[in-house]
Amino acid sequence: MAQTEKVIEMKGITKKFGEFKANDNIHLNVEKGEIHALLGENGAGKSTLMNILSGLLEPTSGEIYVNGKKEIIDSPEKANQLGIGMVHQHFMLVDKFTVAENIMLGKEKHHYGLMDEEGAEKDVKKLSDRYGLTVDPSARIEDITVGMQQRAEILKTLFRGADILIFDEPTGVLTPQEIDELMDIMKKLTDEGKSIILITHKLDEIKKVADRCTVIRRGKSIDTVDVKTTSQQELADMMVGRSVSFKVDKVASKPKGPVLEIKNLTVKESRGLDAVKGIDLEVKAGEVLGIAGVDGNGQSELIQAITGLTKVESGTIKLDGQDITGKKPREITETGLGHIPEDRHRHGLVLPMKLEENMSLQQYYQEPFSKNGFLKHDKIKEYAKKLIKEFDVRTQSEESTAASLSGGNQQKAIIAREISRNPALLIAAQPTRGLDVGAIEYIHKRLIEQRDNGKGVLLMSYELDEVMNVSDRIAVMYDGKIIAVVNADETSENELGLLMAGVPLEKAKQELANKDIKAGTAGAAGTAEEDGKERETVANDESK
């Protein structure tokens, strides 16, 4: 970095909500043209800090300098004027509008009240060419990929004159290839003189793209470090405040007979289109089968079909040797299924109910929790207390509402409920979404334990790391089909990435082999970018 001009300086920022300090004397310096990562666990105070910077919240105390000048940012408009723009995690786009219309939204070009669509598209084209953000300005948002939508979101902030861009967890919804592309875009933006704040809890992304990193823990800024000279392990330890392990400790699996057998399964989604298109799949006792894939390729529908929550169009599902096709959720649960649902708030817990009631949500109608239709409150309480202790659920008491628990502890409560019924098959959908490193470590350990006890585990996750770390075998879903099943220790992130983009296994292997040869001849350095492009073209060919 040639200059060390500070574009953002946040000094001693404190934000109190009542007695609670979400931000406690935080310091943050962002230099011009750098990518500055903001790393912290869930609830550490990252979003609060960024909401202060983008004018959504006002700090209780502390000062903010933008380009060396002290500013009071009391509204999002003010932040806009100062050139601060946010690329939201959940895109703020109107599905039915085109890319250009979305970008112009609120600042439409018009002639005497008539929209100037052409002019708008031209402006967007100019802007996207300048930063290498390839996107079709006349395409509707609902018709383009998530990666493209994100570009539209970035263009929107650029169009509004942002010089300092805040990216809030930008990679959660992207494929590995799209992530690579995003990283390139971010670098390009900083080359053009923009500055970027990257909010994330993914360490590998920080290592790949960031220049410096500020770590926040429990509302306090711990340190700002140079990313090049700091290891991932050091970053993680700083974030959590203790030593953490990334690798899931596990011995080789000892798979036995099948607990789940799916034959030629077809499932429709809510709009009546085929979401799962004739799948065969088997999960054995004593193994973790991971399902990888980009969101929306039929994973959710597959799980809903197994759990009896959606109708099976055709095909059969056998659980523990018994045919459960078309059975009701309760019958399937009783046959031996545990389910950690993807959305814990909507599907996993009844938030306003007591924790103890949630703990027996699957079993309240059975003895000893009830008899002749009457609940046995003492047994329910006793059971909840036991699980709280055994699974280390942090709560004031078993009578607290489920809503009062933190996300990680809510998830632990669900896992406690499902695992303690000792199901032959445990389905875990996105079990660590939004959780911090410590909780993730714990949950992975529990899943492996379940496997080691000779049970089957079906793990569905959009996080490639998670699938690779925890699973023994990985099934990749693409467009409603299982495109390949690979062994976790024989595959690579690149191979899975290609499979997730719809490239058949043979072709993917060939592709990667070619790359290795090329890398070998051309030398180790300077090939990454080329490979990225190569892969992209292959992926595009295949998806057509």
Add this chain to the structure above:
Amino acid sequence: MLTTNQNRLNALLIPTLSILLGFIFGALLMLFFGYNPIEAYQAMLAGVFNSPYFMGEAMRQATVLTFTGLGFAIAFKAGFFNIGVAGQLLAGWVAAIWVALSFPDLPRIILLTLSIGAAIIAGAVWAGIAGALRAYFGTSEVIVTIMLNYTALHLTNYIIRSVLTTGNTTERVSENASLRVGWLTTLTQGSRINMGLFIAIAVVILYWVFMTQMTAGFEVRAVGLNPDASTYAGMSAERNIILSMLISGGLAGLGGAIHGLGTFGNIFTQSGLPSLGFNGIAVALLGLGNPIGIFFSSILFGVLDVGAGFMPNRAGVPDEMADIVIAAIIFFVGANYIIRVALDKMRSSKTAEKGGE
């Protein structure tokens, strides 16, 4: 994060504030139009509490309100807004009288059981229609129950005019079908208070047992609070929707039976829907769905209703004004939701955004 204690405090604070605000607003109205609110309220309370007869009448009114209140509450707990309690009450009322008039000579215990049973079934069926439509077709229960209210009203009037009589009022039911008990009538100097009061107390207890002690009540609560998670846990949302609507309508129908066999002893054509149905909604909201709370709210409403009659004579507040004041109190009581939201807002400055990262 609200602790249990804070919740309990809220459960008392909100209804008390609602009632207080209602009375204050009513007082302001009277002041504005030049009447003395203290005199008016005094007249209302003294009128009821200085006379065993009017206390009996207030309790009689409270009895029926308890049923409509509990009926509304159980549907509400399951996540539905049963506006149709008025119509279900009418259905129960006409069914009870019909059975009572058809078999006047059956022994008392059998006749009462049959009449009340018919009323419960009539109310349950009327609400069940809305429940089934909601469960299987996703129809809005609010609209369906509103429409069923009018069908109930006109169907009842038709039955009275064309089936039970040729006029507008049926004969009185026989002694064997009456819910009146001599000692209560004597105690309250001839008021229309009746056995329904004891049935109401029993139902309050049964309601509590059902909701807190039974697995079926657990399901109703869980489905009401989060239908998705309940479905994931293997409960049947459809079954619980219909079950809670059946109980809801059954309770309203039971209220109709008490009204018919206890208060009047007959049924007559109605020009509009009975306000006991709609006030049941206010009673349930004031009682925050707690059966004991609902019982006490019903008594308050009974006192207000009967006491309002004293305001014109003793305090010179005209009938219309008295009605407006009572309506204002009911409004604030029904609007306690607003008070709760306001209280939450005040607290949220401290806690709500605590979760923000």
